Amino acid sequence: MAYSDKVLDHYENPRNVGSFDKNDDTVGTGMVGAPACGDVMKLQIKVNDEGIIEDAKFKTYGCGSAIASSSLLTEWVRGKTLEEASQIKNTQIAEELALPPVKIHCSVLAEDAIKAAVSNYQERHGQAAEAEKKSA
Amino acid sequence: MSDLKLPIYLDYSSTTPVDERVAEKMAGCLTKDGLFGNPASRSHSFGWNAEKAVENARGQVAQLVGADPKEIIWTSGATEADNLAIKGAAHFYQRKGKHIITVKTEHKAVLDTTRQLEREGFEVTYLGVKENGLVDMQELEDAMRDDTIVVSVMHVNNEIGVIQDIEAIGNLCRERGIVFHVDAAQSTGKVAIDLSKLPVDLMSFSAHKTYGPKGIGALFVRRKPRVRIEAQMHGGGHERGMRSGTLAPHQIVGMGEAFAIAGAEMGPELERVRMLRDRLWAGLDGMEEVYLNGDQEQRVAHNLNVSFNFVEGESLIMALRDIAVSSGSACTSASLEPSYVLRALGRDDELAHSSIRFSIGRYTTVEEIDHTVEIVRAAVAKLRELSPLWEMYQDGIDLSTVEWAAH
Ligand SMILES: Cc1ncc(COP(=O)(O)O)c(C=O)c1O
Ligand code: FES
Numbered sequence: 008m009a010y011s012d013k014v015l016d017h018y019e020n021p022r023n024v025g026s027f028d029k030n031d032d033t034v035g036t037g038m039v040g041a042p043a044c045g046d047v048m049k050l051q052i053k054v055n056d057e058g059i060i061e062d063a064k065f066k067t068y069g070c071g072s073a074i075a076s077s078s079l080l081t082e083w084v085r086g087k088t089l090e091e092a093s094q095i096k097n098t099q100i101a102e103e104l105a106l107p108p109v110k111i112h113c114s115v116l117a118e119d120a121i122k123a124a125v126s127n128y129q130e131r132h133g134q135a136a137e138a139e140k141k142s143a
Numbered sequence: 144m145s146d147l148k149l150p151i152y153l154d155y156s157s158t159t160p161v162d163e164r165v166a167e168k169m170a171g172c173l174t175k176d177g178l179f180g181n182p183a184s185r186s187h188s189f190g191w192n193a194e195k196a197v198e199n200a201r202g203q204v205a206q207l208v209g210a211d212p213k214e215i216i217w218t219s220g221a222t223e224a225d226n227l228a229i230k231g232a233a234h235f236y237q238r239k240g241k242h243i244i245t246v247k248t249e250h251k252a253v254l255d256t257t258r259q260l261e262r263e264g265f266e267v268t269y270l271g272v273k274e275n276g277l278v279d280m281q282e283l284e285d286a287m288r289d290d291t292i293v294v295s296v297m298h299v300n301n302e303i304g305v306i307q308d309i310e311a312i313g314n315l316c317r318e319r320g321i322v323f324h325v326d327a328a329q330s331t332g333k334v335a336i337d338l339s340k341l342p343v344d345l346m347s348f349s350a351h352k353t354y355g356p357k358g359i360g361a362l363f364v365r366r367k368p369r370v371r372i373e374a375q376m377h378g379g380g381h382e383r384g385m386r387s388g389t390l391a392p393h394q395i396v397g398m399g400e401a402f403a404i405a406g407a408e409m410g411p412e413l414e415r416v417r418m419l420r421d422r423l424w425a426g427l428d429g430m431e432e433v434y435l436n437g438d439q440e441q442r443v444a445h446n447l448n449v450s451f452n453f454v455e456g457e458s459l460i461m462a463l464r465d466i467a468v469s470s471g472s473a474c475t476s477a478s479l480e481p482s483y484v485l486r487a488l489g490r491d492d493e494l495a496h497s498s499i500r501f502s503i504g505r506y507t508t509v510e511e512i513d514h515t516v517e518i519v520r521a522a523v524a525k526l527r528e529l530s531p532l533w534e535m536y537q538d539g540i541d542l543s544t545v546e547w548a549a550h
Contacts, residue, residue, distance in 0.1 A: 010461070018461060024529055041547035042532055043492035045455055045481065049531040066531035070457040074529060123548070 010071055011105035017075035022082050025064040027051045035128025039119045045069065046113070048077050050120040052084060052092070054128055060084045060092055065120075072110040076100050076117035084121060093125045151466045151511045155352075155504030156301055156329060156446060161397065162354040162505070168400045169356065172196065172393035182390045183381060193392045200399025204348065207402040208327075209337035210363050216382045217395055220360035221328035222252040224347035225295075227362050227386060228324045229256045231372025232293050232345065233265055236322065240290025244268045246278055247487040249297050252347075253326055257295070272487050275438035276305040284315055293322045298336075298346075299329035302484040302500055303437030304446025306334060313342030322370055328352055328360070332405030333413070333443045338363060344370040350394070354505060355401030359394035362386075412505060417444035419503050419512050424449075426516030430523065432536070436485055436498060447501040450485075450494040453533040454526045459499060462522035466515050469500040493532070493542070 010018070026049070027034045033053050040047040046069035053062040063081040067074045079100060084092040097118040101111050152160075161169070172178040172193070182197045184190025198212065205212040218224045233243060245257050247269045257267045268286045273279055278296060287294075294316050296307050309325050316323040324345040330336060332353045338346065346363040350356055364370055364385065378387030424447055427433055432452035451459065456470035481495035490498075501515070527533040535542060 018458070021529060026534060038531065039548045042496070042542060043547075045492075045496040047531050047547070066529055066534060068453065068530040068532045069455050071461045074458060119548075 013079075013104050014072055014075040014106070017078040017104070018071045021065075021074060021078040023062075023064050023078065024066065026066065027053055027062075027064055032131070035124045035126075035131070037120045037123025037125070037127055039123055040069065040116055042068065046073050046116060048073060048116050048120045050077060050080065050117075050124045052121075052124045052128060054089065058088055060087050060089065069116070070110070070113060072104065072106055072113040073116055075104050076106075076114045077120060079103060080117045080121055089125050089128065093122050095121060147510050147514055149465045151515060153501045153503060153507065153511075153515060154467045154469055155507075156304070156500065156502035157469060158351045158357065159354045159504055160506070161351075161356055162401060162404060164404060165355055165397050165400045169393045169397040172396050178392055178396075180392075182392060183379065193390075196392050197390055197395050200395045203399035203403040203406075204361055207331060207336070207406040208346070208348075208363065209339040209341075211366060214338075214363050214366055216362045216364055216385050217390060218347075218360045218362055218386055219358055220351070221250075221326060221347045221349035222360075223386075224349075224360050224362035225250070225252040225324075225326055226256050227372065227375050228345040228347060228364075229253065229293060229295055230260065230375055231385070232322045232324065232370070233260050234373040235371045236292040237265070240288075240292045241265045242268070242288055242291040243293045243295070244270060244283070244286050244291060245295040246270045246272060246297070248272050248276065248300055248302075248484045249295065250301055250326060250328070253295050253297065274489055275441070276300060276303050276436070276484075276488055277438055277441060278307055278312065280308070280311055280315070283312060287315065287319055287321065291319070291321050293324060295324040295326070297326040297329070299327070299333060299443050300437070300484065301329050302482060303448045303488070304329075304443045304502075305437040306330070306441050306443060308441075309343060310341055316344075317342045329443070331402060332409055333445060335409070338365075345372070350398035350401055353401050353405050356394055356397040359391065359398045361398070413444045416503050416505075416507070419507055419509065420444055420447055420501075422509070423447055423501060423503070423512050423516060426513070427519060430520065434494060436488065436490065436494075445503045447503075448485075448498060449501070450490065450498045451523050452494060452497055453530045453536055454497050454523055455530075456481075456497050456499065458526055459497070459522060462526060463499075463518060465518055469502075470498060 029036045035052045038049045049066045051064045052060045055061045063084050065077040065081050067077045097114040100114040178193045178196050180189030180193035182194040201212045201215050205215050313323050322344045325343050326347045328349040344365045349360040376387050381387050434450040436448040460470045485495040
């Protein structure tokens with residue numbers, strides 16, 4: 008399989024590899040895929056008081072296209088609101104990385120991962136807000 | 144490391160380069176000054192000389208495997224030999240019964256052939272294997288029935304390099320009058336074969352796994368006790384009617400020469416290759432969570448099939464750009480499936496996804512092995528840094544207890 012230069016670049020120099028403490032209040036974590044399927048993607052976002060994604064990190068077990076998709080995504084979501092981030096479409100990722108048809112699902116996985124991270128953050132904050140209300 | 148040429152070829156189980164000595168012999172069978180004649184031409188010396196070269200090669204092939212030259216039928220490769228053997232025997236003996244036994248870890252040339260026979264109304268049992276990749280003899284015996292006509296078990300497995308006990312399997316078949324076919328594409332020059340003693344009725348060979356050219360192979364068809372097969376290719380009645388088609392002297396001479404060299408040099412070659420394989424394994428084995436696939440003892444000297452846990456195979460291959468190796472794996476949603484052979488061993492899917500086959504050969508050097516160890520270690524370390532599974536493993540999380548978000 009021939010890889011596009013952009014896939015190779017992200018694969019060679021993956022951006023924002025790493026992890027945040029998933030119990031940190033400002034962090035949202037999305038983990039999608041399964042080892043038995045051959046791909047697991049973990050995407051984490053760090054959100055500031057204004058609801059803007061300040062930072063993002065990823066770890067991916069999967070093919071080069073899956074690694075590149077998640078690496079690219081961490082670059083894209085920085086500076087975006089949660090709303091904007093969850094609107095990123097896999098087709099944009101696939102287009103940017105010039106993924107061939109058999110690799111489209113790798114970008115779908117990335118879209119799922121950011122959605123999962125955003126909703127994880129929202130759930131935890133919804134719950135936190137709820138709890139605050141109750142105690143008030 | 145001055146004269147190290149990249150990429151390093153470590154995929155000899157896939158195919159081998161043609162040995163220069165073989166290429167030279169082949170070149171002598173093509174042009175007007177060479178042996179270009181049709182071996183079937185009876186009326187002139189061009190034909191006679193070509194025939195002589197073909198028969199000489201037949202003798203060379205027969206000699207490597209302890210057969211009579213009359214028992215060797217030329218084919219286009221092991222795929223065709225497998226087809227001819229299994230379909231040919233099944234069709235010939237179908238009045239006796241319609242049951243066939245083979246193994247889940249066979250090459251596709253066998254498995255797709257038996258699938259076709261199923262469509263024709265034959266019944267096929269696909270035996271599993273033990274964790275070490277070997278057939279369980281009791282299970283095989285239990286699967287044999289009165290209407291079983293053919294058993295097909297490969298000698299050396301192409302992915303994991305384990306050697307099946309074909310003598311024991313053959314004896315079970317003999318006791319019951321079942322035709323026994325063996326795919327030996329991976330074993331010539333790697334394991335001694337003596338068909339004058341082995342209870343095998345049909346055996347497939349390929350030239351290009353043993354430093355001969357692609358596109359040529361052979362089927363051994365035993366004469367005593369005689370085994371019958373129905374031809375699958377009809378035409379001029381070549382190869383005693385079993386496989387028609389004008390013979391290709393350059394290919395045949397190449398296969399003969401390659402097998403003769405294999406016979407003459409096997410001893411020292413295997414010793415050298417085993418030393419290199421052990422050196423490679425010693426270099427990798429020190430890493431955490433690295434597993435050797437297939438039986439530790441009953442295996443060929445040149446193959447090393449290794450799973451690097453928590454690293455996915457396709458991304459690993461990508462990192463190993465400078466070495467040419469095989470991985471049967473990418474995630475299940477892509478075109479490639481995790482290796483069916485490793486799955487048959489009962490390996491976790493994760494381990495099946497993270498396997499690499501290294502196969503060493505005649506031209507592999509110590510420098511190449513040492514460089515490979517370096518590259519692989521660096522690549523695995525890099526990809527583990529990227530792997531959420533590795534992180535979880537390091538945190539002491541048992542991955543089998545995690546609920547994964549299926550997709
Ligand atoms: C075990 C086995 N059988 C059959 C084949 C097919 O051989 P050929 O390429 O000569 O058709 C191969 C090689 O890929 C093999 O490894
Ligand atoms: S994640 Fe399945 S092939 Fe890329």
